[in-house]
Amino acid sequence: MFDSAVAWLVSQGRTGQWGSSPFTGNDKRTRQVTGWLELGGMRIAELDGRSAGCVVVGAAHDYVAAATEPELYVQALVTDRRYAGHGVGRALLDWAVAEAGRRGVGLVRVDxxxxxxxxxxxxxxxxxxxxxxxxxxxxxxxxxxxxxx
Incomplete structure (x- = not known):
């Protein structure tokens, strides 16, 4: 999913977000995605039995100001470009908001x-x-x- 998003961003001339290289084969990106999975905050959306998007929730990144109240932080969100326009990203964000509610947290942040x-x-x-x-x-x-x- 990340590779398809990077390829699409490159095709749009938008390399500032994630660069121009695929995540696959990049040791740093592999460790990052593996870490998200191991910490248990990753959820995958499926459409027609295929992975269509991914959201990761957990602690805030260290480069943003700390929250002054309990929160759920969206660490990553990506949609496979094959499913662009199908509402996958919105559904994953809605899941994160609902998850915050289940945890009794009133704030969701994302960067x-x-x-x-x-x-x-x-x-x-x-x-x-x-x-x-x-x-x-x-x-x-x-x-x-x-x-x-």
């Missing part, structure tokens, strides 16, 4: 790439998230967003 034309930030806003704070990691521009239950 994303805020460069280029800002379409990714707009996407999260269309899913009910509100901008909280811009940040940078090196030269990578990001936006922290939140959604209250």
């Amino acid at each position: 994303c790439y805020a460069g280029d034309d800002g379409r990714l930030v707009d996407y999260y806003e269309s899913c009910g998230f509100t901008r909280a704070a811009p940040f940078t990691v090196g030269e990578w521009p990001g936006m922290l967003l939140h959604r209250r239950l």
Whole structure:
């Protein structure tokens, strides 16, 4: 899924988010995805018996300000490009919000790439998230967003 997303981003000239190389074969990315799986916060959406998207929830990344209340943090979200436009990402975000409710947590946060034309930030806003704070990691521009239950 990550490889198809990277390939699509490259085809759109949008390499600022995840670069231009596939995740497959990249030891750092392999460790990252394996870590998400091992920590138990990864969920896979399926359509017609095929993996269509992935969300990872857990602790906030260390490059964003800590929350002042209990939260559920969306560490990663990706949709296989074959299923673009099928609502997979929205369904996974809705699952994360529902999971926060099941855990008795009233705050869900996510961060994303805020460069280029800002379409990714707009996407999260269309899913009910509100901008909280811009940040940078090196030269990578990001936006922290939140959604209250």
